[in-house]
Amino acid sequence: MEGIQLDRADPDFKKQLAGQPGGEKISACFMCRTCTASCPITAVNDAFNPLRIIRMALYGLKEEVLHSDFIWLCSSCYACQERCPQGVSITEFMTLLKNLAAKAGKMPAGIRAQRDIIKGEGRIYPLDDFDNKKRGKVGLPPIPTSCSMIKNLFPSE
Amino acid sequence: MKYAFFLGCTIPARSRNYELSARKVAEKLGIELVDVDAFMCCGFPIKASDHHAAEVMGAYNIALAQREGLDICVLCSSCASQLTEVAHQLSTDVTARKRMNAELSRVGLEVEGGVNVRHLARVLLEEVGAEDLAGQFVKNLSDLKTAVHYGCHYLKPSEIYAGFDAVEDPKSLETLVALTGATVIDYPGKKRCCGGPVLPVDETVALSVAKEKLDDVVEAGANAMCLVCPFCSVMYDGNQKSIESEFETRYGLPVLYLTQILGLAMGFGRKELGLNMNVVKTKDLLSKYFEKE
Numbered sequence: 001m002e003g004i005q006l007d008r009a010d011p012d013f014k015k016q017l018a019g020q021p022g023g024e025k026i027s028a029c030f031m032c033r034t035c036t037a038s039c040p041i042t043a044v045n046d047a048f049n050p051l052r053i054i055r056m057a058l059y060g061l062k063e064e065v066l067h068s069d070f071i072w073l074c075s076s077c078y079a080c081q082e083r084c085p086q087g088v089s090i091t092e093f094m095t096l097l098k099n100l101a102a103k104a105g106k107m108p109a110g111i112r113a114q115r116d117i118i119k120g121e122g123r124i125y126p127l128d129d130f131d132n133k134k135r136g137k138v139g140l141p142p143i144p145t146s147c148s149m150i151k152n153l154f155p156s157e
Numbered sequence: 158m159k160y161a162f163f164l165g166c167t168i169p170a171r172s173r174n175y176e177l178s179a180r181k182v183a184e185k186l187g188i189e190l191v192d193v194d195a196f197m198c199c200g201f202p203i204k205a206s207d208h209h210a211a212e213v214m215g216a217y218n219i220a221l222a223q224r225e226g227l228d229i230c231v232l233c234s235s236c237a238s239q240l241t242e243v244a245h246q247l248s249t250d251v252t253a254r255k256r257m258n259a260e261l262s263r264v265g266l267e268v269e270g271g272v273n274v275r276h277l278a279r280v281l282l283e284e285v286g287a288e289d290l291a292g293q294f295v296k297n298l299s300d301l302k303t304a305v306h307y308g309c310h311y312l313k314p315s316e317i318y319a320g321f322d323a324v325e326d327p328k329s330l331e332t333l334v335a336l337t338g339a340t341v342i343d344y345p346g347k348k349r350c351c352g353g354p355v356l357p358v359d360e361t362v363a364l365s366v367a368k369e370k371l372d373d374v375v376e377a378g379a380n381a382m383c384l385v386c387p388f389c390s391v392m393y394d395g396n397q398k399s400i401e402s403e404f405e406t407r408y409g410l411p412v413l414y415l416t417q418i419l420g421l422a423m424g425f426g427r428k429e430l431g432l433n434m435n436v437v438k439t440k441d442l443l444s445k446y447f448e449k450e
Contacts, residue, residue, distance in 0.1 A: 021208075040349050040350045040352070040366050040369075041352075041355065041362060041366065043366075043369070044362060044365035044366055044369070045359075045362050045365070048362075072205075072355075072358045072359075073355055073358060073359060073362060074355075075309075075350050075352060075353070075354045075355045075363075075366070076204075076205070076309070076354055077309040077313070077350035077354075078309055078310075078313035078314050079309075079348070079350070081313075081314060082313055082314070082315060082324050082325070091314070095204060095205060095208060096208075098205045098206065099205070099206065099207065099208050102205070102206040102207065107206055108357065108358045110356075110357025110358055111205055111206050111357055111358065112206070113357070114202050114203065114206070114357060115203050115206045115207060115210075118198050118202060118203050118214075119203070119210065122197035122198060123166045123170075123197060123198050124166040124167070124198055124202050125166050125167065125169075125170035125171065127169060127170055131169070131170060134173070135169065135173065138173060138177060138428075138431065139177070140169075140173060140176060140177065140180075141192055143164075143169045143194075144194050144195075147197050149195060149197065149217070149264055150197055152263055152264045153213060153214070153217060153260065153261075153263060153264055154210065154213075155263065
């Protein structure tokens, strides 16, 4: 793993994060590594390391964090958040980082596709008449095949 | 016991076996599940990219249930977590409620606090109760050696679930499965995530996480897994073959929904419970329970 380069740090990043849901308490982190030890993703791929991500954010490494691939490896399982002795909402913090990255246009293709299909169709797996035929065959009621309300809910999309 | 039945996206499209068995079990126990046509995605899958949109979608669904005067019953743990979180916010945070209602006004809806969201497993334990549930059983499933998988969002984040079960030492699913006479197999990684949410980001990482649990479960001597979430099923049942080929291993481990196990004990047939739709074949494991078919 590469060392952390501090020369490009943005000292205001920490304050920006602290003002948003999930970022309020990250400064309380005292580096005990309970999060990393509890993480099922770190266990199979140490490119994802919650403690390291929190430290990078606190150091102000905004670009390195928000442009990284690794923040997207968080499975949002809450193992870290439930165990953090300092009460840091680590899972919500990871969601905040992902949201900021997405707002800046940086997100994995699979996540972008999920967002677009949900905002377009109102469902992640849109159903068609063939699905309803299969449902009917086993005695399940039909499900509407379109969701017009989603366009009213998000008119600008 | 009457609930607005929130199916979410994955179940009606990909987990009809879960839906079928859940409807059968609920009907047998006198739980009325009301279908609400206008429900949309709970918002969970969009939370990573757009937390605000996820919140609005959750509030929209809760507003529909409120209009019907009903609490919500879900089968999917991600839907449980997302809708419970938004319901919790609506009940405790006036600013958040105003923010959500400003968005909902575009579709002519308004939402207040007070709608409860319950996973069906929780309804079975807290509303039906162990005694009445077991009272419906006609078969003893003593040959099943079942490893239960809680998954994550069925219990977490704990702050929104108002004391339901213990995150670090959960018991609810073991309690329900044990009522059928099945043996509950404990195993080391019981609380581990299925890896599902990482699937659209990095398939190898997601499958590696799922593999660890399959290894633990088989090593502990289980002959079946019990799940309460359709996305966990995508990982352990739907992707079990992919994991076997990617890691050159072999499990052949049947993966059952809790409602299929309970329905089996209630005497429902194989097709009534959708057991023919499980990806890993369940026939050999369950043949003795269906001698007459």
